[in-house]
Amino acid sequence: MKLKARGPSPFSFSPLESFLRFLMASTEAPTRDLDDLLCSSPHQEQNGESNTSPTEAGGIDDGSASPALCLSGASRIERAWEHWTKLGGPKRIVAPMVDNSELPFRMLCRKYGAEAAYTPMLHSRIFTESEKYRNEEFTTCKEDRPLFVQFCANDPDILLEAARRVEPYCDYVDINLGCPQRIARRGYYGAFLMDNLPLVKSLVEKLSSSLNVPVSCKIRLFPKIEDTLNYARMLEEAGCSLVAVHGRTRDEKDQKKIRADWAAIRAVKTALKIPVLANGNIRHLQDVESCLKETGCDGVLSADSLLDNPALFAGFRNAEWVVESNEGHRDGELDQTDIFIDYLKMCEKYPVPWRMIRSHTHKMLGDWFKNHPQVREELNAQSTLSFEYLYEMVDKLRAFGKRIPLYVMNSSVVEVDENGIKIAA
Numbered sequence: 001m002k003l004k005a006r007g008p009s010p011f012s013f014s015p016l017e018s019f020l021r022f023l024m025a026s027t028e029a030p031t032r033d034l035d036d037l038l039c040s041s042p043h044q045e046q047n048g049e050s051n052t053s054p055t056e057a058g059g060i061d062d063g064s065a066s067p068a069l070c071l072s073g074a075s076r077i078e079r080a081w082e083h084w085t086k087l088g089g090p091k092r093i094v095a096p097m098v099d100n101s102e103l104p105f106r107m108l109c110r111k112y113g114a115e116a117a118y119t120p121m122l123h124s125r126i127f128t129e130s131e132k133y134r135n136e137e138f139t140t141c142k143e144d145r146p147l148f149v150q151f152c153a154n155d156p157d158i159l160l161e162a163a164r165r166v167e168p169y170c171d172y173v174d175i176n177l178g179c180p181q182r183i184a185r186r187g188y189y190g191a192f193l194m195d196n197l198p199l200v201k202s203l204v205e206k207l208s209s210s211l212n213v214p215v216s217c218k219i220r221l222f223p224k225i226e227d228t229l230n231y232a233r234m235l236e237e238a239g240c241s242l243v244a245v246h247g248r249t250r251d252e253k254d255q256k257k258i259r260a261d262w263a264a265i266r267a268v269k270t271a272l273k274i275p276v277l278a279n280g281n282i283r284h285l286q287d288v289e290s291c292l293k294e295t296g297c298d299g300v301l302s303a304d305s306l307l308d309n310p311a312l313f314a315g316f317r318n319a320e321w322v323v324e325s326n327e328g329h330r331d332g333e334l335d336q337t338d339i340f341i342d343y344l345k346m347c348e349k350y351p352v353p354w355r356m357i358r359s360h361t362h363k364m365l366g367d368w369f370k371n372h373p374q375v376r377e378e379l380n381a382q383s384t385l386s387f388e389y390l391y392e393m394v395d396k397l398r399a400f401g402k403r404i405p406l407y408v409m410n411s412s413v414v415e416v417d418e419n420g421i422k423i424a425a
């Protein structure tokens with residue numbers, strides 16, 4: 001099936017809606033707590049900032065995939081590996097992040113070494129019901145592959161209906177079984193389905209027996225390792241072709257303070273026959289290597305650290321992790337503002353709601369704003385943003401004269417690839 005390449009379409013609001021959005025436009029930094037961030041949907045969106053035209057870059061069809069063949073367990077495992085190998089066995093993967101792993105960010109990370117990416121979590125029911133939601137929250141392009149499209153769900157038929165709309169444009173349809181936030185408890189999805197494994201089984205079985213693309217699941221740990229292993233085995237038997245394991249339990253919400261349990265991830269990898277990905281505590285490229293070694297997994301996902309440093313997978317690290325490490329590092333001759341400019345260019349090419357751009361601006365330029373808080377305050381005071389404003393803001397920051405470089409290990413060789421991108425190997 002061919003992608004419908006549609007340009008940005010104007011997105012108009014009624015005068016009343018425009019007025020309400022104007023009233024709601026935030027003058028604060030994006031201080032939404034992770035609860036809202038992880039599990040928000042446009043229906044819950046409070047920011048109201050919408051001075052961009054969302055695009056349906058991927059073009060969504062009405063979906064009518066023919067059911068996949070029902071294969072025996074052994075053939076399914078074989079097929080899972082064939083698929084993974086055909087995708088090139090990606091190891092460095094952008095994790096799903098609501099409002100943050102949107103198309104321009106995925107493309108930015110791909111430019112800097114990511115080999116695959118997840119979309120943000122999409123709400124399966126809203127996805128089936130609202131064209132506006134689909135157009136705003138799911139955009140893609142032909143270079144945006146391999147791609148996992150993630151849904152939260154608690155109804156197999158609705159999930160299938162949503163999945164059928166995206167399967168022509170992705171390599172996996174992923175089920176979010178890991179969201180631990182209050183809103184997921186209220187909506188009964190994510191990690192709260194760990195209390196209802198027969199329902200989880202029926203979600204996986206429904207998709208895996210009906211879709212042409214494989215099904216993957218992103219899970220958290222149970223407090224007891226045996227429960228986690230039984231859970232993972234159940235997913236595999238139900239037809240799941242790949243499992244990503246976030247090495248924390250549902251109650252371990254503070255990922256900055258609580259280290260992911262790589263030993264538990266290793267146990268899952270050992271127990272399963274399908275590809276397994278590790279998630280948690282990937283802050284720089286050396287973590288990628290250690291994690292692959294310690295867990296035996298087939299790839300890793302990174303979330304939070306990529307937001308600060310989208311060039312993480314290309315071997316660059318920010319000052320925070322240089323201070324922590326014993327190895328020698330040098331200036332990688334790449335600055336956070338360089339990467340931010342790349343991101344803005346991606347956003348011009350692949351339009352997304354301004355709330356996402358605003359959020360990335362704060363993350364990517366966080367170190368700059370620490371040094372120049374007045375520039376952050378000016379940014380916060382803008383109820384609407386424009387590319388012109390953001391490019392000028394970068395010029396202003398650079399004019400202060402002090403660079404904030406990303407670093408590479410002394411032993412790294414920085415090469416410029418055929419696209420002019422620096423890679424620290």
Ligand SMILES: Cc1cc2nc3c(=O)[nH]c(=O)nc-3n(C[C@H](O)[C@H](O)[C@H](O)COP(=O)(O)O)c2cc1C
Pocket residue numbers: 037038095096097098099100119120121150176177178179218246255279280281282301302303304305
């Ligand atoms: C801003 C943000 C949004 C997130 N949204 C999702 C999501 O939509 N779906 C999901 O499965 N996990 C989501 N997560 C969790 C991450 O995918 C990941 O599992 C978690 O952050 C641990 O990885 P890390 O230690 O590399 O940050 C989100 C995390 C962050 C920081």
